[in-house]
Each structure stands twice: as C-alpha cells, then as structure tokens.
Amino acid sequence: MTxxxxxxxxxxxxxxxxxxxxxxxxxxLSYANFVARIAQLARVLADAGVAPGDRVVVQAPKCVDTIxxxxxxxxxxxxxxxxxxxxxxxxxxxxxxxxxxSLVICDAQDHAKISAVCGAATKVMTLDSQNTGSLSRAANxxxxxxxTVPRGPEDLAALLYTSGTTGRSKGAMxxxxxxxSNAESLTxxxxxxxxxxxxxxxPIFHTHGLFVAINTVLLAGSExxxxxxxxxxxxxxxxxxxxxxxxxxxxxxxxxxxxxxTREHSANMRLFVSGSAPLLAETHIAFExxxxxxxxxxxxxxxxxxxxxxxxxGERVAGTVGYALPGTEVRITDNGTAVDPGQIxxxxxxxxxxxxxxxxMPEKTAEELRTDGFFITGDLGVMAEDGRISIVGREKxxxxxxxxxxxxxxxxxxxxxxxxxxxxxxxxxxxxxxxESVLAAVVLSDTSLAPDEIEELVxxxxxxxxxxxxxxxxxxxxxxxxGKVQKxxxxxxxxx
Ligand code: MCA
Ligand code: AMP
Numbered sequence: 001m002t003x004x005x006x007x008x009x010x011x012x013x014x015x016x017x018x019x020x021x022x023x024x025x026x027x028x029l030s031y032a033n034f035v036a037r038i039a040q041l042a043r044v045l046a047d048a049g050v051a052p053g054d055r056v057v058v059q060a061p062k063c064v065d066t067i068x069x070x071x072x073x074x075x076x077x078x079x080x081x082x083x084x085x086x087x088x089x090x091x092x093x094x095x096x097x098x099x100x101x102s103l104v105i106c107d108a109q110d111h112a113k114i115s116a117v118c119g120a121a122t123k124v125m126t127l128d129s130q131n132t133g134s135l136s137r138a139a140n141x142x143x144x145x146x147x148t149v150p151r152g153p154e155d156l157a158a159l160l161y162t163s164g165t166t167g168r169s170k171g172a173m174x175x176x177x178x179x180x181s182n183a184e185s186l187t188x189x190x191x192x193x194x195x196x197x198x199x200x201x202x203p204i205f206h207t208h209g210l211f212v213a214i215n216t217v218l219l220a221g222s223e224x225x226x227x228x229x230x231x232x233x234x235x236x237x238x239x240x241x242x243x244x245x246x247x248x249x250x251x252x253x254x255x256x257x258x259x260x261x262t263r264e265h266s267a268n269m270r271l272f273v274s275g276s277a278p279l280l281a282e283t284h285i286a287f288e289x290x291x292x293x294x295x296x297x298x299x300x301x302x303x304x305x306x307x308x309x310x311x312x313x314g315e316r317v318a319g320t321v322g323y324a325l326p327g328t329e330v331r332i333t334d335n336g337t338a339v340d341p342g343q344i345x346x347x348x349x350x351x352x353x354x355x356x357x358x359x360x361m362p363e364k365t366a367e368e369l370r371t372d373g374f375f376i377t378g379d380l381g382v383m384a385e386d387g388r389i390s391i392v393g394r395e396k397x398x399x400x401x402x403x404x405x406x407x408x409x410x411x412x413x414x415x416x417x418x419x420x421x422x423x424x425x426x427x428x429x430x431x432x433x434x435x436e437s438v439l440a441a442v443v444l445s446d447t448s449l450a451p452d453e454i455e456e457l458v459x460x461x462x463x464x465x466x467x468x469x470x471x472x473x474x475x476x477x478x479x480x481x482x483g484k485v486q487k488x489x490x491x492x493x494x495x496x
Pocket of ligand 1: 201202203206207208209229230248250251275276277299300301302305401402403404405434464465466
C-alpha cells in the first residue's frame, strides 16, 4: 500500500540517523527520530477520530511537533491545514467554519479562544513549544509505528487558505502530486543534496516555509537549522555553518543592514533563494557586491506552488523570475490568448504543480482555472524570446508586506462596517523594510471619529500585519469617470 507524499518525503527516512533538525538550543533531531515521532502523532490523530480526507487545522508555534504533525496528517491520510499564528478569533472562525475540520490543534494559551469557534464535531488539542500540550502528551505514550493510510497522487494532502480579491479567503486544495512534483523539480534544479544545511527562518504556515523549504530538505535528506523566529543575529551566526537560505526580500535587506555580512562570512553558503515578493534589483546588486553571491529569485503562488526560477547555473538576472520550472508551462495572455514575446499580459500556468481548485467554491475555481488546465495567476508579466519571465505588475488588488499577502478588500470591508465611516480605500506604498506598507484612506460621515478609534475597532478583526499603518481622513476618494477609486493616485500622493 502506498501513500504518495508520505513515502517520498517521510517513510524513506526510517532508520536514517542523519540530523534532520538543529534547534535554537543546539539540540538535534535525527531523521529516524522524526519519523518515529510522526507515527506517534498519527496514532493520536487516528484516536481522535481523524479519518482519511478529514481536515486537520493547525495554528501552532514553530516547533518540532508542528512539522511532525504535518507528516502525521499525511501519514493518517488526512489534509493538513496550517494557519498564520497572527490570525484573530474572528479570522479563525471563518476558516474553521469553512473547512469543517475534525481536529484543530492550537497553542495551549489559545485553547479557550479556539474552542469558542469550533462546533461540537470538532475536537481541539494543544501543542506548545515546550511539547507539553495535550497532543504532545498523548503522543508520548504511543509506540512509534503506525500503519500508513494509503493515498494516491490525486488525493488531497493540504488545504492552504489564500486571501481573495473579493475579501473572502479561499482554500487552495493541494494534492500529493502537486506537492511532490514541485519538490522534485526544485530539489533537482537547485541541486539540493544531503550535504546541504538549510537555514529555516520562515514561518511554517505558508507554501514558502512549509513546502518550498521543508519538502525539498526532506526529499534530499539535508540538514535544517530550524529557527523558531527570524532574527538577524542568529542568521549571521549560522551562515558560516550552512549552505542554503530561503527567504523573502526583507531577509536580504535586513542582512544587508548588518556589517558582519561579508564575502568571507558567507563563503560556505551555496545558495540564497528569494521569493514571495519582488526583490528589488538594487537589493540583488548590493547583495552580490557584498557577498559575491547572486540571489536566486523564484516565483510562485499558494495555488500553484513554484512556477518559475532563475537558473542555478547560468544568468540570474535581477528583476526577473527566470524560466518555467521543468514540467510546468507558462504562457502570457491577453483575454486567454497567448501574446507575443515582449508583450505584457496575464501570467497563466499549467502543470502537475497546479492545485485542484478552491475548497467548496466551484464558481471561483471555474473563474480562475481554465478548462484546458491553465491557472490565471492575476500577475502581469512579460516573457522574453528565450522564455525568461519578468513580473511587471498585478491585476489583482494585493499588497505584499514582508512576504505576507494583504488583500485591501478584506480590510476595506472591516473599516466600512464601522459606524460613521462612509467608505475607504486601502492601498500599498513603498516601505524600506517590508517592501510595501498598508495605508487606508477613509471618508467619514461622523467627523469626530479619530484614526485611533478606527484602529481600535479594526484590531479585533484582523491580524496585526494587515492593519493600516496610517488612516488618512479624506473628504472624498479620487475616482475616474467610471466611478472606480483611483488607488494609483492615492499611492502616488502618499508614497513618501
Ligand atoms: C511582522 N509584522 C509585520 C510583518 N511581519 N507587519 C507587516 N508586514 C509583515 N510581513 C509586524 C508585527 O505585526 C509586529 O507589529 C511587528 O511587525 C514585529 O513583529 P515580528 O514578528 O517581531 O516581526 P519580524 O520577526 O521582524 O517579521 C518580519 C518577517 C516576517 C521576518 C519579514 O514578516 C516574515 O517571516 N515574513 C515572511 C512571510 C512568508 O513566509 N511569506 C510567504 C507567503 P507591532 O509591533 O506593530 O505589533 S507567500 C508564499 O508562500 C508564496 C507561494 C511564495 O511565492 O512564496
Ligand atoms: P500567495 O497568494 O501567498 O500565494 O502569494 C503569491 C503572490 O506572491 C504571487 O501571485 C505574486 O504576486 C507574489 N510573488 C511571489 N513570488 C514573487 C516574486 N519572486 N516576485 C514578485 N512577486 C512574487
């Protein structure tokens, strides 16, 4: 009996005494012990009534049992659904109601908050970084073997929510094949092997930190320096002992802000990967000047995993995202028809990496996934004669701040619900650390409403990273002749 993803990423390491993780306290976890822990956790899932195909929601700290839980969910034939640890109770309510999980795992301190939004059919267990939560304790008592639930390439392995331009998050259904095919492409392209040591400083609830980094490491049998939080000092200390770093552009601008980053200091490193947000050409160039390394920029989405990458060997060009990954087709279109090289159009993608559709949203799926299998990314790009792709903009109204996606519509909905607010427009302006930062232009009927009061009313609804950094009170919003708010004018006016 086979389980496509489990066999390829996890089962193969049973008996492998090599180090999988090195943690902040210097302790190490071997691959063999990791696989044993997964089996113990899979038993807890089965005992909790998690059946094949069930969703397991995880909003938990970045620690060993949280990644082991990813493996355990796959081994139990269930669907892993990680959530940003910054989400508020009202955001969680939506995800839990929509996904209807049979089990939710949360930090012990959030137990009451999460239980309050779970129905009777959903069990809640806890996991904390000290491994003292109810899930970890239950696992400790179990033998370290579990009969893997068979799953095929088309079965779902994960459900990752991605915010939408309509304001409602959509669950992207990712199959075993979607995840494995992408990990295989990246591991081969970036030449990741068991001689590598990857510094992991990303969160593990998004595609970047969870699948791009962890799945490739597991496939190659590399070592991972697993940092609980991003921290420049630790990163600097780890560079001489490591070979790969995967990060968002903010990682690289922050590293460049530290004079200890030098050519000599990073001489052991083999590969610096950047993605999730545009890497400024000036950062790319400054990083090469300082370290001698050209950052390898790649491009992806939750729905598609990774789509393109600059080459490992060959020219890594600043401001471009490289070529379609092997096995992935990319086309640039105008209303669905491919345009000529050099012309700007919509980036569309097809391949084993492309998701199965949005959870319980067939209409949304039909809008974005064409019948010929091409997915419409919402990103605008240009393809050169040789197939190299550059992203030139986004058709979707999206702000990317420090690698986190923020959809203005979701924030506008919350602001517009406040009594005394007529309307609002949320937009992004350049930010030296996060790339973009969120501002809100608000028109009031109750002019006594102060920005601080608006912020106070917004806070319980939205994770902190989504909060506008400033509320600008305006008499009217700029509109074009069609009545559409001109966010480009707001961006221009307030960019400084
Ligand atoms: C933290 N804060 C932020 C952000 N991060 N505000 C705006 N944007 C952010 N990205 C705020 C906090 O709310 C807090 O606010 C203050 O900054 C300090 O928080 P802290 O956690 O200490 O911040 P940090 O550790 O410095 O975090 C910055 C970071 C982090 C390391 C850049 O944001 C990060 O790990 N970003 C990576 C996101 C990621 O993995 N994206 C991939 C998804 P206050 O002090 O006011 O309370 S996209 C994806 O997966 C696609 C498929 C792809 O292509 O990769
Ligand atoms: P998400 O919805 O979190 O999956 O984020 C995917 C979006 O991030 C893409 O549609 C792009 O807009 C953006 N993105 C990812 N990688 C890059 C990159 N290297 N350059 C520019 N934008 C990127």
